[in-house]
Amino acid sequence: MKLASYKSGRDGQLMIVDRGLQRCCPAGDLAPTMQTALDDWSNIAPRLQERYEHLCEGTLDASSAFEPGKCAAPLPRSYHWADGSAYVTHVELVRKARGADMPTSFWEDPLVYMGASDAFIGPEDPVTAESEDWGIDFEGEVVVVTDDVAAGTTADEAAKHIKLLGIVNDVSLRNLIPGELAKQFGFYQSKPWTAFAPVFVTPDELGTAWDGARLHLPLRATLNGELIGAPNAGQDMTFDFPTLIAHCAKSRSLISGTVIGSGTVSNVGSKDGSCCLAEVRCLETLRDGKPSTPFMSFGDRIHIEMLDGEGASVFGAIDQQIRPFERSTV
């Protein structure tokens, strides 16, 4: 099934969306919000699924046109957002461009950082920043949402905890990163917002594209109408999602609604382009000695989407404009 949250209060209103992303119906009587559904997923999911099937079959009386512009992130605020950097080829490229070696341990031990789970934004919400000088970049990623995961869960056991998948734009302020990483406490100001495509989908919706560990479809990133890249998310993912989950649960349990990200999707050699401008600039640096593509400017529009084998949108589109700060509370 496919699930969205229409904007309403702080946690949105849970909506069921049909396979083709054309029609939707509210699910508030089953679970008012995505988090309440996740809190009791084994009981709630079958009821949502039943209504979803009626919606897809057209046998539901009360449905309406699905409007992505009304969407918050499917889970508007989460208690945990752990973002990996699972395409190690990307990390290697970034380091190569700045003349730094990469420790061989990076191929064996996942890189994961804690992201801002309270700063999830909707698919068409603007990306705001105080200054273009911050180096505003997008990062196209795949994410999974887990149920409760016990501390010490192994990768073998982790796959069954993946309940939903989605795609995100993990906004990065590139020019704030070097200073933060030098302090060794990880990203903070440099990773402000994460925008989500309109719907989360259950693994069964993905057919053979989902092998239980990786999602084998290209993730398309388009900036101002120009395709920047469409690398395949199933290729060159050094650490698959069960491995990332086991890494996150090594020293403590995870609670239902935990969002775990792949990091920027990237393929060896970048033959199908890139899912962030940092990678484009690294390739330019290696080729020309310096980058020529600028980071994003106010007014730019970033579009991120994943199409299935028949060209249909799986998660709906992220389509955001870059804008100066508007000082308002969430």
Added chain:
Amino acid sequence: MKLASYKSGRDGQLMIVDRGLQRCCPAGDLAPTMQTALDDWSNIAPRLQERYEHLCEGTLDASSAFEPGKCAAPLPRSYHWADGSAYVTHVELVRKARGADMPTSFWEDPLVYMGASDAFIGPEDPVTAESEDWGIDFEGEVVVVTDDVAAGTTADEAAKHIKLLGIVNDVSLRNLIPGELAKQFGFYQSKPWTAFAPVFVTPDELGTAWDGARLHLPLRATLNGELIGAPNAGQDMTFDFPTLIAHCAKSRSLISGTVIGSGTVSNVGSKDGSCCLAEVRCLETLRDGKPSTPFMSFGDRIHIEMLDGEGASVFGAIDQQIRPFERSTV
């Protein structure tokens, strides 16, 4: 006023606790959980306050003995836990002990990392770990809880967003830290749990000990009945709470219920002892060439508490035993 959450479901049941931490009453009719109270704080807080005053005056019919053992963390799961390292004297000492210089920028630009806001545990919950080899340590800290904070809020404007204060034991797995920091993505596996004292208190409860930016009382850490230290949280705090909030809100807004921590309380020269074993071991290393105090062992008991000028407990006590993992979901 003072507020706690008795264990109940995932988010606890909001309780009002009297000034002396002797009596309590439920607040579920006003707000079922701490987060729902925070989501609408300006409306809910005055009603909680009114009942608190009746409770303290003894004019409330339905009150019962307050039982800290029934407590979850006052906010059992939060959307954002940003932990600072605001006592720079502590950072300097740790670096000195390992022969490393500290960049002078550390005195001007706050160190903050994103903590595990879904892994908050109650004051008497065990601290679990798979192995003592992980180097299990406690960290005594002061925290504040904010309401909604707009992106770009300055330190001058930030103080008014502090709605509640608490104390925590930020559990650290010292032997997992060097490997994680070397990867530059910050703490993840090395910061599993944060335990909270039974109650959050509003700033007005603290009298002159709270100056709007720092809390001027000693934080006492006792291990197996032996006082490890009682440094004063108001002294040597290089970055006060409004400064930490402004740092966190530089590139995005914060939502109500954001928890911001001071980092391990530490005074120059450590004359009143330390609030973590890492600092004790650093002092030993500087004096003797090597540490002699071990990290915590299974069966150990850590007690963290803050007493006011009259010796009364402000937040109640954190009192936890260290235990091997029990594989269970939260």
